[in-house]
Amino acid sequence: MPSPTPRRVAGTAAAMAAACALAFIPTAANASVEPDTTDIQVLTINDFHGRIEANGDEVGAAVLAGAVAQYRSENPNTIFASAGDNIGASTFTSFIQDDDPTIDALVAAGLDVSAVGNHEFDQGFADLRDRVIPRFGGGDWASGVDYALGANVYAKGTTDPALAEYAIREVDGVRVGFIGTVTSDTATLVSPAGISELDFGSQLEAADRVAAEIADETDVIVLLSHSGASGDDCAALAGEDSEYGELVRNASSDIDAIVSGHTHRLYSCEVDGRPVVQAYQYGTTLGALDIQVDATTHDLVSIAGSTIDLATQELDENGEEIDVPQFPADEEVQAIVDEATAEADVLGQEVVGRISADILRGGNPPGDDRGVESTMGNLVADIYLWSTSEYANYGGAPADIAVMNPGGLRDDLLYGEDGTVTYEAAAAVQPFGNTLTTTTLSGAQLKQLLEEQWQPGNERPKLHLGISEGFAYEYVDEAPAGEHVVSMSLNGEAIAPEDEFLVTTNSFISAGGDGFTAFLDGTGTSDTGLIDLSATVDYFAEHDVVDPAPLGRAAEYVAEPEPTATPEPTPTATPEPTATPEPTPTPTPEPIPTPSPTDAPDEELAPTGGDVAWPLAGVAAALVAAGVLLVALRRRERA
CATH class of the missing domain: 3.60.21.10 (Metallo-dependent phosphatases)
Structure with missing residues (x-):
């Protein structure tokens, strides 16, 4: 205090x-x-x-x-x-x-x-x-x-x-x-x-x-x-x-x-x-x-x-x-204001193109947050890339990638009644009159450029660059310095540190503006002489209707969940087959001898008492022997 x-x-x-x-x-x-x-x-x-x-x-x-x-x-x-x-x-x-x-x-x-x-x-x-x-x-x-x-x-x-x-x-x-x-x-x-x-x-x-x-x-x-x-x-x-x-x-x-x-x-x-x-x-x-x-x-x-x-x-x-x-x-x-307005009106009301919908800066209200991706930032990057690849007024080597700083975007393009865009409206978006430049950056330098978006300790701790179509990257916001960017690609192909690209931006950024010093480490920086506003007006003239650039070129990285290991099934021991006991042989009973018949007389005689008793006694004796044998066998099985 x-x-x-x-x-x-x-x-x-x-x-x-x-x-x-x-x-x-x-x-x-x-x-x-x-x-x-x-x-x-x-x-x-x-x-x-x-x-x-x-x-x-x-x-x-x-x-x-x-x-x-x-x-x-x-x-x-x-x-x-x-x-x-x-x-x-x-x-x-x-x-x-x-x-x-x-x-x-x-x-x-x-x-x-x-x-x-x-x-x-x-x-x-x-x-x-x-x-x-x-x-x-x-x-x-x-x-x-x-x-x-x-x-x-x-x-x-x-x-x-x-x-x-x-x-x-x-x-x-x-x-x-x-x-x-x-x-x-x-x-x-x-x-x-x-x-x-x-x-x-x-x-x-x-x-x-x-x-x-x-x-x-x-x-x-x-x-x-x-x-x-x-x-x-x-x-x-x-x-x-x-x-x-x-x-x-x-x-x-x-x-x-x-x-x-x-x-x-x-x-x-x-x-x-x-x-x-x-x-x-x-x-x-x-x-x-x-x-x-x-x-x-x-x-x-x-x-x-x-x-x-x-x-x-x-x-x-x-x-x-x-x-x-x-x-x-x-x-x-x-x-004073009325005089200035009259002087600006003649040029300012000239229609330079049409848009299909509102094209906005980041935040709510638009322009309030320079740390998020915006349709306006990506569109201006697209315009920069077009200006240094397809534009008839450009005579250099075609660029691969373009970037735009959010602080250079000072207004939005609103559809209004019919989507017309005037010179005044286009100028309000980029009022600084910067020229476009190209610089060769390696993949490593390109990553450094993206890392420089995070500026902790500054009044604006992140400045989200608009990037051109075909270029994409994944990032983690809460990461140590130099470790925010997880991956980069161009037209679906992964970018390696040693790869080289011709990158377009404006003269403010290429000179290290907004803390983006990676351009200072690049090679072959060339000022194209193209004014950003003039190039934008000509871009609108070449396109019947300009759409808002899509979001999602920069995507927050979401780590895939690690696969949960499936436990190896515990082998179930197959029980040893139980030995079938040898069957106990059932003793075959001694055959009961059948007495030999006595030679019968030639002539059939009526049996006498003595004659009948003897066979009955033999049968009874046989039955008694069989019963004794069966009892013995059952006792043996129980034992």
Whole structure:
């Protein structure tokens, strides 16, 4: 937790002394004693991105200016500040005119001071220095430097500031200091060729260093950081493991509030007693810091943050919800917008093709999540591959694979009533004017490129590349660095580490943008000279209807379940055959001798008693012998 600022200590001591004195004054007298303060309001925007025209909850530059004017009329001590990305990735009206209308509109709206965002470097440092800054200053470079504060932007290889580090604005005798910083990974977010003379250092180090330098010259210090939390939850913000989380927790206590941007979030939090705000994006919302300073001592009495919706949803006469601006449009700014719109209309409304359905970026709403596969990302990769293989304006060797970075996709293509696509709509998707390049990568380098999608610790921990038709891979999200990609194939054939492929992308990525440094290890990099927008328009002309590119080219790996081993059947022992006992021989009874008949007389005589007795006795004796024998046999069997 930061130690109390000297200003806060002084204010606390003064309050305690006053409290002690008041203890001896009658209660009735206490009611009449109130602190004499100077009330200051700081209104903030971030990530305006050239949204000068009204579009629903994007109220446009004129209503934004009207809101600032109304608050200034209520409190003249109002300062209008930005946390960066005022220009770049703009809608067609501003983009087609190099964002000059946006600069003019913000100056007319009363913008006082701004940090530099990464998109201020889209066209290179020379463009920022020689065109953008002077235009903010009405043609004078020195008057424009306060609109591009960058305390952590240094001349290459030095710690010499390349931009103004801070600005001080005095209102009603109170000096408010503004320090500007930009995310330290800016070098990976813009074309490296355009910022080759710059280094981007730690925001925390720069903010603390400059705060210490200007503490004696200021009464209040506000940090304008073009960096932000990954979500809208204040508890998560306070514990976030990122450069920004470290900044909001550990910034010097000399810094009284932090205004942030870059991540397009909406929050008003307090971290360790210090307000931290971000006002979403595109001029939909104002951030606000309400500051009270002791009018005599200039000690800070209180500071609190909030956000203000510039449009609210109401029901129209048909009962449908519509966005209604809550402030009147400023006439001067509206005239700037109208002129810019008229100039862009002629070219912008030209129909360049047709689509069969909505083609969207990742997330819900579309564009909210750069870490997932999208139909838009894959389609643009298909266009890149077509442009460097079949396109009549391309004269190089045919490419094998193309990839597209999600940060380069700034809008969706919506079917609307009939699927027509205008030049303006196509330009809104890719507003940076990059050229297409080709580079030879090995299978191993191609895997490295895919692994670089995972960027833990960054504000966006994953950037999912769009990939062209025929190329596919499987991945595991939760894996150690370098081990996310499980397999790769091209047209169904597995890719080996030593295989070589000609890969197309845009000049931003091929120079190592967005942290995709694998292209720097490739060979034979060639700039085709083809502009991404021109190639896209010609692609639409060659195709009667363009379909959304299918999803599933990148598939999360699902391990096949290991087969369950079938247990070997336990052999059942075959019982030894039971020996059949030899049958016990049944003794054959001795034959009973049959007495030989006596020779009968020739003449048959009647038997006499003696003659009959003898045969009967023999029969009886035989029967008795047989019975004895049978009894003996049965006893033997039982035994």
